[in-house]
Amino acid sequence: GDNLLNKGIGHFVEQFASDKPAAQILLAHVPDPQMFGVAELCDGRVVRLVEKPKEPRSDLALVGVYMFGPEIFTSVRRIQPSWRSELEITDAIQDLIDRGLEVRPHIVDGWWKDTGKLEDILEANRLILDTMERRVEGNVDAASRIEGKVVVEPGAFIETSVVRGPAIIGARARISHSYIGPFTSIMNDVQIRDAEVEHSIVLEGAEIRDLASRVEDSLIGRNVRIYRVPVKPSAYRFMLGDNSEVGIRW
Missing domain, CATH: 3.90.550.10 (Spore Coat Polysaccharide Biosynthesis Protein SpsA; Chain A)
Structure with a gap:
């Protein structure tokens, strides 16, 4: 149910x-x-x-x-x-x-909680994470910081990253050059590199990498891949009347 x-x-x-x-x-x-x-x-x-x-x-x-x-x-x-x-x-x-x-x-x-909607699932996740005690059994390198109530399951690897609890990092997950914010559940075998994730649930086998903006208030399914693609060169084409003024945001 x-x-x-x-x-x-x-x-x-x-x-x-x-x-x-x-x-x-x-x-x-x-x-x-x-x-x-x-x-x-x-x-x-x-x-x-x-x-x-x-x-x-x-x-x-x-x-x-x-x-x-x-x-x-x-x-x-x-x-x-x-x-x-x-x-x-x-x-x-x-x-x-x-x-x-x-x-x-x-x-x-x-x-x-009736978890029929996204906000209900995230709220249930928040309630559960808030009851956990800190436990770090995975590998955390010296360049990383684990703050607050964080569970790092066996086989997980965290490098050059910040994990701020309450949060859980599942078994065999790999967090690299990233920020994991409060009320985030990272499930088993997830890979996150050069990204920020907060107040979200990332299910098994998903991958998030190379993002310029933070992922928040999200539910990411199993084996989903989210990544940045190269920006295609852009061109502007105008037909402007006399005495026009155009401002272009970079």
């Missing part, structure tokens, strides 16, 4: 397997419940689910993590497609409730 929870879901899964309710859903208090599926509770039980209500009666949003018993299959067969021509998970859960079956809520303790 595209949800990230600070404390994971292991405890919730164990509790669901032990108690065996018809369903178990995770909820979180949000400031803008009209943007989410919302749960209404009564005496600790879920009594109603509403998808993106215009006037929410609760600020408890569905986090997007659900656990179901076999009863859910009957509910799926009973519901009808929505206006989107899809079988909605909230409708199936509501059917469990309407049949008197237990839908157990758990309110998430700690942060959670």
Whole structure:
């Protein structure tokens, strides 16, 4: 899925397997419940689910993590497609409730992120990096500086560069004559040379080199190559009237 929870879901899964309710859903208090599926509770039980209500009666949003018993299959067969021509998970859960079956809520303790958009992914990356402790197991030459909470994984090599944490440099990554700024995750086997990267995620096997401007607020996919190409000679062609004045920026 595209949800990230600070404390994971292991405890919730164990509790669901032990108690065996018809369903178990995770909820979180949000400031803008009209943007989410919302749960209404009564005496600790879920009594109603509403998808993106215009006037929410609760600020408890569905986090997007659900656990179901076999009863859910009957509910799926009973519901009808929505206006989107899809079988909605909230409708199936509501059917469990309407049949008197237990839908157990758990309110998430700690942060959670719906990482469906770039800014959400970067924010999740920031939250995770902020929890790390400094650990340097790769090779860092004497001309480089490692500042703050930085993880350098085994096999990574950093030369003539600055890495300012929180940041992580993955295994076998190579950083040369570059600047890696805060809240940046460099994954395994990435190569960065003569470039600056900040507040970004660079996935496995990517290469960034010879850039005149900083890469920031970015998500770079696996095996992507970003590099500077030689500037082609340019020519100007004019048809100017009398007494014209033209300023050209270099």
